[in-house]
Amino acid sequence: MTRSPETTRFILVAGTTETAQRDGLSAAGADPELLSTTPGADAELLTYGRPVRTDTVPVSPSGCPTPALVTRAVRELLGFDVAVVDGGLTEPTGAPTVSVGAGVGRDIGDQDPxxxxxxxxxxxxxxxxxxxxxxxxxxxxxxxxxxxxxxVLRALGEEAMVSSSLPENPVERKERVVSEGLAASSMQPGDAAGEPKRAVRRMGDPVLATLAGLTTGAVETDTAVTLAGGTQQLAVAALVRHGGYEGSLGLATTSYVADDGTADLRASAGELDLDLTVTDPGFDASDHVAMERFVAGEAKEGVGMGGALALADRAGLGMAEVRDRFAAVYDDLVDPEPTPGELA
Amino acid sequence: MTRSPETTRFILVAGTTETAQRDGLSAAGADPELLSTTPGADAELLTYGRPVRTDTVPVSPSGCPTPALVTRAVRELLGFDVAVVDGGLTEPTGAPTVSVGAGVGRDIGDQDPxxxxxxxxxxxxxxxxxxxxxxxxxxxxxxxxxxxxxxVLRALGEEAMVSSSLPENPVERKERVVSEGLAASSMQPGDAAGEPKRAVRRMGDPVLATLAGLTTGAVETDTAVTLAGGTQQLAVAALVRHGGYEGSLGLATTSYVADDGTADLRASAGELDLDLTVTDPGFDASDHVAMERFVAGEAKEGVGMGGALALADRAGLGMAEVRDRFAAVYDDLVDPEPTPGELA
Incomplete structure (x- = not known):
């Protein structure tokens, strides 16, 4: 009877893990302040188009902005509906959030993070x-x-490797942190196979727990779910599969993650039987500083960037239009007086 | 540079006061359960078009639905952006909310409600x-x-009378409760003139405090504010005026509040120098049960109904279109198998 205008809904789960405070794991970690403020800032940027309670737009030291600006750019073009779920924020964000009782994630070297x-x-x-x-x-x-x-992947016994927001994926460092975490939880790889909630409680973070729950509930009522992101969403998919769901599940990511040789996303998505969509925003066609950093391998994905690009593509928007809007959003927020040529 | 698609923003502040538990004060009070669940349900209805964490659509014993369904109907037609602020909810709602630290409001007979x-x-x-x-x-x-x-109006020394969600405004009962409250706070009428925060803390509720703060902040940065509602918004306007703001301020309400003889809204709006917009949804043109209850004087206003009608009117939507959509929303949610003719 009632036609709802919101047949496509985009939900951002924003949260924290103290694991990020370890050196060299995250692009956001280059500035400790950004570790705790980035998720809230991303939520505000996606919701309002600018920071509200936070003061700054997350930008890496080399000038790579948060991929939230790409997702926001697509949202300005398409107008899709957004909700933010608090997946363990350290402080309240100015974006409206749904509470599911998620607390801040502790370091996975803790026994019960x-x-x-x-x-x-x-x-x-x-x-x-x-x-x-x-x-x-x-x-x-x-x-x-x-x-x-x-x-989470190791606790479940999955072999997949994850990507990184850094140009050089610190694979060995991550494996070492995970080994420590498994030892702290008295677990061997694969010990939590078929036990997704145990895996995410002992070795994951509150955002993964929230996303796995959201996905599980949605597919139970026949809502189509696309996990928008890279290898973190692969872990969500693994949690949902280990919970027993065998039906259809989408994964939409960027070409930057899909082409990351340190993590074979395509093969892992195949093993988890995911409908994979990879979208290339064509940032190499631009010499805008923000796009150059993505082409150089920074950020790669996040805040649903790959999903937003897939939605844009499905709606028939050209990537040139997405790039123009992304450049405009960046220049407006980060660099209010662009030098001539940067908008090209 | 960036064109934001959200130049018009609609914010709902949802909260509670235990004052509602006193007999005969509120239409929602006919069912004690509705007292605590109505604000969260309204937030969900406005955001999603149906209850999410709540189970029921608030409907009075006589069949009058929450005005949230009218505001939602207009939103489905116009697509304006909505955010909900938690103004003291008793339990988390499924709608995303912004936190400003507002707790549940106690009975105004308490010393510090x-x-x-x-x-x-x-x-x-x-x-x-x-x-x-x-x-x-x-x-x-x-x-x-x-x-x-x-x-709040009495604490500020304002003479205005308030309207009611009941067909018969229990004016004397309200005045008695307020007198009790003033006594409990050791205050005389007018004692908090020029002290809006004191007035709302001692004699108001957390929603009024939040709305007054929002308005004050917005006008400080030259954002145009329209208070969408009836005599509760009159109290918000009084708080903002007593805080020293003398600039322009809008009040958009329904004809049901404006025509309520027990509260002379037009005169009070004039005294507070508000730009008043009154919109008549023409529910008397319909024999739909939901509209008949409004015509009989129930509900009258709430969840920004008068503001939504004003936005619809400004956008050139006819009230017949609003009525049709409201009937469809009601029939879909409250009465899934309408009898023939009810949609007329």
Whole structure:
């Protein structure tokens, strides 16, 4: 009877893990302040187009902005509906958030880093069951999240490797942190196979727990789910598969993650039977500083960037239009007086 | 540079006051369960078009639905952007909310019913200052809110009378509750003139504190504000005027409040120098049960209904279109198998 205008819903889960405070794991970690403020800032940028309670737009020392600006640019062009779920923020964000009881994630070297995992999973599952929408696109923002994603994959006994927001993926460092975490939890790789909530509580982060719950609830009520992101969403998919769901599940990511040789996303997505969509925003066609950093391998993905690009592509928007809007958003927020030529 | 698609923003402040638990003050009070669940349900209805964490659509025993369904109907037609601020909810809602630290409001017969008023006012003010928007439409949902609005008006020394969600406004009962409250706070009428935060802390509710803070912050940064609602918004306007703001301020309400003889809204709006917009949805042209209850004097206003109608009118939508959509929303949610003719 009632036609809902919101048949496509985009949900960002924003949270934290203290694992990010370890050296060399995250691009956001180059500035310790950014570790705790980035998820809230990303939520505000996606919701409002500018920071509200935070003061700064997250930009790496080399000038690579948060991929939130790409997702925001697409949202300005397409107008899709957004909700933010608090997946363990350190402080309240100015963006409206749904609470599922997720607390801040502790370091995975702790014995019980995500004590709120079970509760957040179940509350998110109920929320996902009840959300009136035809299709759900799920995104994440959590500095250090690829390391906890690796922790979850190993706890489940999955072989997949994760990507990185850094140009050089610190694979060995991540494996070492995960080994430490498994030892602290008295676990061997694969010990939590078939036990997704245990895996994410002992070796994951609150954002992964929330996303896995959301996905599980949504598919239980036949809502189509696309996990928008890179290898962190691969860990979410693994959690959902280990929970027993064998139906259809999408993964939409950027070409930067898909082409990352240190993590074979395509093969891993195949093993988890995911419908993979890879979108190339064509940033190499631009000499804008923000796009150059992505081409150089920074950031790669995040805040649902790959999903937003897929939505743009599906709607028939050209990537040139997405690039122009992204450049305009960046220049407006980060560099209010661009030098001539930067907008090209 | 960046064109924001959200130049008009609609914000709903949802909260509670235990004052509503007194007999005979609120239409929602006919069912004690509705007192605590109505604000969260309204937030979900406005955001998603249906209940998510709540189970029921608030409907009075006689069949009058929450005005949230009218505002939602207009939103489905116009697509304006909505955010919900937690103005003291008793339990988390499934709608995304911004936190300003507002706690549940206690009975105004208590000595200090809104201890969070100062903090919520200031946090809402900061939020209102930073919101990137050209115009802000502010709405409320709080059962029992007209009695606390009267409390604030008397504490400020304003003579205005408030309206009611009941067909028969229990004016004497409200005045008695307010007198009790003033006595409990050792105050005389007018004792808090020029002290809006004190007035709302001692005699108001957390929604009024939040709305007054939001308005104050927004006008400080030259954002145009329209208070969408009835005599509760009159109390918000009084708080803002007593805080020293003398500039332009809008009030958009329904004809049901404006025509309520027990509260002379037009005169009071004039005294507070408000730009008043009154919109008649023409529900008397329909024999739909939901509209008949409004025509009979129930509900009258709430959840920004008058503001939504004003936005519809400004956009050139006819009220017949609004009525049709409202009927469709109601029939879909409340009465899934309408009898023939009800949609007319």
């Amino acid at each position: 995500v004590p709120t995992a079970y509760g957040a999973f179940e509350a998110a599952r109920q929320y996902g069951r009840k959300l009136p929408t035809d299709e759900l696109w799920l995104a994440e923002t959590i500095p250090g999240g690829t390391t906890t994603a690796l922790g | 809104v201890p969070t008023a100062y903090g919520a006012f200031e946090a809402a003010r900061q939020y209102g200052r930073k919101l990137p928007t050209d115009e802000l439409w502010l709405a409320e949902t709080i059962p029992g809110g007209t009695t606390t609005a009267l409390g």
